Amino acid sequence: MKFQEYDFFIILCAKHFTKLELDFAKTIRLMKKNYYFVRTKVDLDLDNENKCKPRTFDRAKTLQQIRSMCVNTFSQNNMDVSQIFLISNSYLSDYDFPVLMDTLVKDLPAQKRHNFVLSLPNITELAIDRKHSSMQQTVWLEACKDGLLATVPVVDILRDDVEELKLKLNHYRVLFGVDDESL
Structure with missing residues (x-):
């Protein structure tokens, strides 16, 4: 090993x-x-x-x-x-x-901390809060990236953005163990 x-x-x-x-x-x-x-x-x-x-x-x-x-x-x-x-x-x-x-x-080193936090099971309030905090940072970074890309005039970006948003929302649901019934 x-x-x-x-x-x-x-x-x-x-x-x-x-x-x-x-x-x-x-x-x-x-x-x-x-x-x-x-x-x-x-x-x-x-x-x-x-x-x-x-x-x-x-x-x-x-x-x-x-x-x-x-x-x-x-x-x-x-x-x-x-x-x-x-x-x-x-x-x-x-x-x-x-x-x-x-x-x-x-x-953990800072660059590995985010992935580790996301892999924690949703069994304690602390684990869920950590995931929430970590995902808030990710959402903010994605929003900044999308905001910068929005300044570039391209027609197909809107369609791609909607698909990407659907994928991200589904990822968040899986991450926090949320399904349609619990919503």
């Missing part, structure tokens, strides 16, 4: 981080690339803990224990980890998924 071509790496684990993931992170660090540790299936761990200890179950405490176990694994292997993201594959808007998305957007 051409690891140098990637901006960052996301290292996923469903239970405990193994030597393989830790060695991978060390290699990434040597390449001076960003990496993020993501602990998945947190909802299943919480459900299991609740079933085993229904009277003493504390959601926040259990999440902190999971996070602490991950941090301890890194400490025991002489690795610093700035942040560990706890996510659920079933409930993306819960836990640290929105924080992970926010972190990835901030750490």
Whole structure:
């Protein structure tokens, strides 16, 4: 694989981080690339803990224990980890998924940020707001371009503009997951 071509790496684990993931992170660090540790299936761990200890179950405490176990694994292997993201594959808007998305957007180079934001799932208010903001910038740039082109006298431009507008509007509908019924 051409690891140098990637901006960052996301290292996923469903239970405990193994030597393989830790060695991978060390290699990434040597390449001076960003990496993020993501602990998945947190909802299943919480459900299991609740079933085993229904009277003493504390959601926040259990999440902190999971996070602490991950941090301890890194400490025991002489690795610093700035942040560990706890996510659920079933409930993306819960836990640290929105924080992970926010972190990835901030750490991306500016020229790649727009495409990444548009690829985010429409599951959180923040993701939808980001898409909206990003698309507002695109619409403004398109309007400026079309305004400049309107100063050039060409007959077929109007017909092409209508077709292009239809394509763009359909793209926006798909982007935000809007269909005829929801309108």
